[in-house]
Amino acid sequence: MTTLDTAHAHFVSRFGDCEAQLAGSSPDWLAPVRRAAIERFAELGFPTRKNEAWKYTSVVNIAKAALDPEPPTHDGVSREDIRTVLGSESDQGWFVFENGRFAPELSSGDALPAGVEVRGLANALDLHPELIRPLLDREDTLDRPFVALNGAFQRDGAFVRVTANAAPEQPIQLLFVASPGASGRVANPRNIIQIDRGAKAAIMLRYESCCEDVYWTNAMTQVRLEENAELDLVTIQAESETGYHFSSIDVAQKRDSRFRSHHISLGGALARNEIHARLDAPGVDCALNGLFLVDGEQHVDSQTTVDHASPLGTSRELYKGILGGRSRGVFNGSVLVRQDAQKTNARQFNHNLLISNDAQINTKPTLEIAADDVKCAHGSTVGRLDEEALFYLRARGLDERSARQMLTAAFASEIANAIPQERLRAQVERLVAAKLKRSQAGSGAA
Amino acid sequence: MDNATPMLEVKGLHARVGDAEILKGLDLVVGTGEVHAIMGPNGSGKSTLANVLAGRPSVEVTAGSVLYQGRDLLELAPEDRAKEGIFLAFQYPVEIPGVSNAYFMKAALNAARVHRGEEELDGMDFLEFAREKMKLVEFDEALLNRGINEGFSGGEKKRNEIFQMAILEPRLAVLDETDSGLDIDALQVVANGVNALRAPDRSAIVITHYQRLLDHVVPDFVHVLVDGRIAHSGGSELAHELEKKGYSWLEVAPTEAATP
Numbered sequence: 026m027t028t029l030d031t032a033h034a035h036f037v038s039r040f041g042d043c044e045a046q047l048a049g050s051s052p053d054w055l056a057p058v059r060r061a062a063i064e065r066f067a068e069l070g071f072p073t074r075k076n077e078a079w080k081y082t083s084v085v086n087i088a089k090a091a092l093d094p095e096p097p098t099h100d101g102v103s104r105e106d107i108r109t110v111l112g113s114e115s116d117q118g119w120f121v122f123e124n125g126r127f128a129p130e131l132s133s134g135d136a137l138p139a140g141v142e143v144r145g146l147a148n149a150l151d152l153h154p155e156l157i158r159p160l161l162d163r164e165d166t167l168d169r170p171f172v173a174l175n176g177a178f179q180r181d182g183a184f185v186r187v188t189a190n191a192a193p194e195q196p197i198q199l200l201f202v203a204s205p206g207a208s209g210r211v212a213n214p215r216n217i218i219q220i221d222r223g224a225k226a227a228i229m230l231r232y233e234s235c236c237e238d239v240y241w242t243n244a245m246t247q248v249r250l251e252e253n254a255e256l257d258l259v260t261i262q263a264e265s266e267t268g269y270h271f272s273s274i275d276v277a278q279k280r281d282s283r284f285r286s287h288h289i290s291l292g293g294a295l296a297r298n299e300i301h302a303r304l305d306a307p308g309v310d311c312a313l314n315g316l317f318l319v320d321g322e323q324h325v326d327s328q329t330t331v332d333h334a335s336p337l338g339t340s341r342e343l344y345k346g347i348l349g350g351r352s353r354g355v356f357n358g359s360v361l362v363r364q365d366a367q368k369t370n371a372r373q374f375n376h377n378l379l380i381s382n383d384a385q386i387n388t389k390p391t392l393e394i395a396a397d398d399v400k401c402a403h404g405s406t407v408g409r410l411d412e413e414a415l416f417y418l419r420a421r422g423l424d425e426r427s428a429r430q431m432l433t434a435a436f437a438s439e440i441a442n443a444i445p446q447e448r449l450r451a452q453v454e455r456l457v458a459a460k461l462k463r464s465q466a467g468s469g470a471a
Numbered sequence: 472m473d474n475a476t477p478m479l480e481v482k483g484l485h486a487r488v489g490d491a492e493i494l495k496g497l498d499l500v501v502g503t504g505e506v507h508a509i510m511g512p513n514g515s516g517k518s519t520l521a522n523v524l525a526g527r528p529s530v531e532v533t534a535g536s537v538l539y540q541g542r543d544l545l546e547l548a549p550e551d552r553a554k555e556g557i558f559l560a561f562q563y564p565v566e567i568p569g570v571s572n573a574y575f576m577k578a579a580l581n582a583a584r585v586h587r588g589e590e591e592l593d594g595m596d597f598l599e600f601a602r603e604k605m606k607l608v609e610f611d612e613a614l615l616n617r618g619i620n621e622g623f624s625g626g627e628k629k630r631n632e633i634f635q636m637a638i639l640e641p642r643l644a645v646l647d648e649t650d651s652g653l654d655i656d657a658l659q660v661v662a663n664g665v666n667a668l669r670a671p672d673r674s675a676i677v678i679t680h681y682q683r684l685l686d687h688v689v690p691d692f693v694h695v696l697v698d699g700r701i702a703h704s705g706g707s708e709l710a711h712e713l714e715k716k717g718y719s720w721l722e723v724a725p726t727e728a729a730t731p
Contacts, residue, residue, distance in 0.1 A: 422550050
């Protein structure tokens, strides 16, 4: 048996042991949904690099870590820890999820504005079965092995709903923190975000850690935008570098809705961030912005698909990568324009900056077009800092290190600048600047 | 530094870019308080000289020496030269989206101030200082908050160079064809910027293709650079002569003419 097979068999067999614990007080319909998911995971196994979607990302280290899928315990994090983790944003309102479970005692902030509902998903199951059940019981999500794993072991996460025409002024901020109890375990947060007709919101998903051991966050987030709804979804993945982070964000958009994702990936020994957007109705607008910033031995993998299934859709994708140390990056983005999706306008770009000699990136933007009246463009670049720009800054008196730092920050700034909400933008800027400083120190001159 | 030490002393300078030898034994002395114009045909080495002085890594000095205020300039990194008071106005200023002009100039000014043992300026003090300089070079405040040269017109880029020069108040300013491609109004701005800096303790080297700028910035000396060497030197009247006669009369036997 290979390492992957051993880990796989262990995960599957542990499901039986955990099933009763997972069920808790959840409704009866959920048990067969979980079972279908574990059966699918049993069939699929851990992906090998022969699998095209996993060609450049090996999960052998996760398998070797011999993690236990039994839900992590709920302990060890104080409000003080949360304040430390959040830094200067700790005085803002946060809904806190510890190892994927809603922790109201760690949460803070004012009462929710009218039209906004935020609660633990486990708690929402009985309140909104009509909304949640079809999302949890979706066979098509199970083709991804770790989404299937999440489907089997998930037991909580965030449920956010913004009701019709509501437009909360402040962003809704969710913090997912891995506590020491996550050590050696897998947390499977399951999040559902529902933006009703005509509503407009901004949501932050921030992943942090106070766990210095090996752990794995395996998140699945489903986003639905009803007609004419609008959402800015900012994700900051800042797990500790002993952790593994896998996340899928599936987006379904109804007519005339506008979705913008701003995905910032900074942490994790190995991080895989998937976003799959389906433009299912006419006139939909979808923007996927991303920044991954890695150094040392980190590995980050960004997988995105934009599926234009209806006419008159617009999608704009811009992912930027900054890689230092001996890090590895993967960008695999695909845009599909189906036959019916006439008058589609799709753009997809990935630009990468290598700030050390040993960093590597594999980038593959793909475009598949079946309609004939569309405007599409795509491409990717890999480069180093512009020597001419570097000299320009130095010729004005900036030392080489500051000049490199300034140019690298400038390269990254386009992604933060696209975030309309000041509070969220400032947070991204702060965390990106801090990470850049560390990367630069560790990478030396390229 | 005593008054007898020149601002700049270049001796037997040879330099190359890639495989091409561009400077072939250039000698030049710029006294403190003087403005020197350097003219010459395309490809004669004017920009290479400017780049040697600023320390551009792609230009390799193969022989000769450059003393700046009596010190070996060539051993200094570009940033140290800048902090010591050398300023190069680029012929082709670089666009750097994502770094604002204001942020850049504040960082540059403070780097020099720290080097001189002065206190750093905070945001408010810097802005006040910058506004004064903006007035001098008729530089729009909106441009201050844009990315460095991002989407600037050719004239705006050159104006930005002069603005930066005004902020940094160099001891030795080197202008590399800053007047090229400018209309008469912009040219006047460049001239004002240079003239405002004229002082007994500052010098400037104005590299230009056209005599026009030298009507506004009257140089103390004019040199003609031909094939990597100073072929002829004279007073400001030489610029007018060159405008009328061109350079071809100088291209014979440059060695002789270069002898002091």
